[in-house]
Amino acid sequence: xxxxxxxxxxxxxxxxxxxxxxxxxxxxxxxxxxxxxxxxxxxxxxxxxxxxxxxxxxxxxxxxxxxxxxxxxxxxxxxxxxxxxxxxxxxxxxxxxxxxxxxxxxxxxxxxxxxxxxxxxxxxxxxxxxxxxxxxxxxxxxxxxxxxxxxxxxxxxxxxxxxxxxxxxxxxxxxxxxxxxxxxxxxxxxxxxxxxxxxxxxxxxxxxxxxxxxxxxxxxxxxxxxxxxxxxxxxxxxxxxxxxxxxxxxxxxxxxxxxxxxxxxxxxxxxxxxxxxxxxxxxxxxxxxxxxxxxxxxxxxxxxxxxxxxxxxxxxxxxxxxxxxxxxxxxxxxxxxxxxxxxxxxxxxxxxxx
Ligand SMILES: Nc1ncnc2c1ncn2[C@@H]1O[C@H](COP(=O)(O)OP(=O)(O)OP(=O)(O)O)[C@@H](O)[C@H]1O
Numbered sequence: 001x002x003x004x005x006x007x008x009x010x011x012x013x014x015x016x017x018x019x020x021x022x023x024x025x026x027x028x029x030x031x032x033x034x035x036x037x038x039x040x041x042x043x044x045x046x047x048x049x050x051x052x053x054x055x056x057x058x059x060x061x062x063x064x065x066x067x068x069x070x071x072x073x074x075x076x077x078x079x080x081x082x083x084x085x086x087x088x089x090x091x092x093x094x095x096x097x098x099x100x101x102x103x104x105x106x107x108x109x110x111x112x113x114x115x116x117x118x119x120x121x122x123x124x125x126x127x128x129x130x131x132x133x134x135x136x137x138x139x140x141x142x143x144x145x146x147x148x149x150x151x152x153x154x155x156x157x158x159x160x161x162x163x164x165x166x167x168x169x170x171x172x173x174x175x176x177x178x179x180x181x182x183x184x185x186x187x188x189x190x191x192x193x194x195x196x197x198x199x200x201x202x203x204x205x206x207x208x209x210x211x212x213x214x215x216x217x218x219x220x221x222x223x224x225x226x227x228x229x230x231x232x233x234x235x236x237x238x239x240x241x242x243x244x245x246x247x248x249x250x251x252x253x254x255x256x257x258x259x260x261x262x263x264x265x266x267x268x269x270x271x272x273x274x275x276x277x278x279x280x281x282x283x284x285x286x287x288x289x290x291x292x293x294x295x296x297x298x299x300x301x302x303x304x305x306x307x308x309x310x311x312x313x314x315x316x317x318x319x320x321x322x323x324x325x326x327x328x329x330x331x332x333x334x335x336x337x338x339x340x341x342x343x344x345x346x347x348x349x350x351x352x353x354x
Pocket of ligand 1: 035036037040058059060061062063064065066067
């Protein structure tokens with residue numbers, strides 16, 4: 001389902017595209033914050049343009065939630081300045097939605113009213129968002145009884161009631177959500193971004209980062225370790241498809257096939273899993289560029305292999321390395337020569353899935 005078929009959340013007169021990206025939508029300069037006697041944010045400077053998405057990544061305790069709370073105005077910085085010229089509402093879905101004794105529907109209604117959304121519009125928005133996030137009967141359940149993922153959906157919906165424009169702050173928005181709900185959130189946020197909504201979010205989902213981020217700030221112990229831009233993410237190249245194939249033949253034949261196919265354009269990695277020491281069957285896990293996947297599947301079949309499964313789109317961001325400060329497109333490992341080993345071990349060409 002594509003949000004906006006009713007055009008309700010589109011602000012009249014606002015262009016859908018070509019939103020001017022002002023570097024001064026939100027600016028933090030040298031912001032520091034102590035909590036419990038500890039310096040948890042150290043001289044953070046950050047700019048969010050209008051219609052830009054900034055993603056904060058970092059290990060637990062690196063300061064992401066504290067930074068979001070400062071942007072939301074829940075915490076005041078001890079040092080530095082926060083300047084916001086973004087027009088429109090400031091919306092937030094931060095961690096820890098209180099489990100108040102309301103049903104989801106009651107809670108969303110009250111939150112919308114507090115935010116000043118007119119009743120007719122509010123009713124429409126609650127209806128559309130609850131459908132989009134597949135809330136179903138959970139609308140009539142009390143918040144304390146909701147599952148973690150469902151509570152997260154309610155949290156996101158309450159943040160989105162004012163509609164696009166302004167600034168939205170999201171702490172791990174996809175956490176606990178099922179795949180359809182994750183996809184719904186990402187496509188809605190993509191649409192909101194195009195309509196000029198500035199987004200700041202702590203998120204560790206590589207595909208979210210790849211699709212949404214204009215800037216990525218890597219936090220480490222309260223500092224900005226690295227900052228990456230959209231152009232850095234563009235170096236990631238196109239999305240990746242995983243193919244699982246069954247290959248048959250003698251050791252020599254399989255090695256020949258491997259040598260031939262591993263060099264094909266668009267092949268990024270191949271893991272070889274031998275079924276048994278004596279047998280002539282191997283499972284190969286492939287990582288290939290999407291644009292070459294049909295061609296490579298054809299080559300596998302032509303080599304006498306069969307396709308066990310094809311999985312869609314994997315992000316090329318290596319999160320662990322990103323958190324350590326490496327460039328988003330940098331991958332570990334080099335291609336190694338193929339060899340055959342027992343089933344318990346696997347071979348890898350060109351690094352690994354990790
Ligand atoms: N109210 C508080 N009092 C004292 N220390 C706090 C408080 N809130 C957070 N901290 C500390 O501040 C540091 C940063 O916490 P924060 O929640 O911002 O990190 P985070 O990057 O969001 O972590 P996580 O990924 O686990 O959510 C941590 O060391 C945390 O223990």
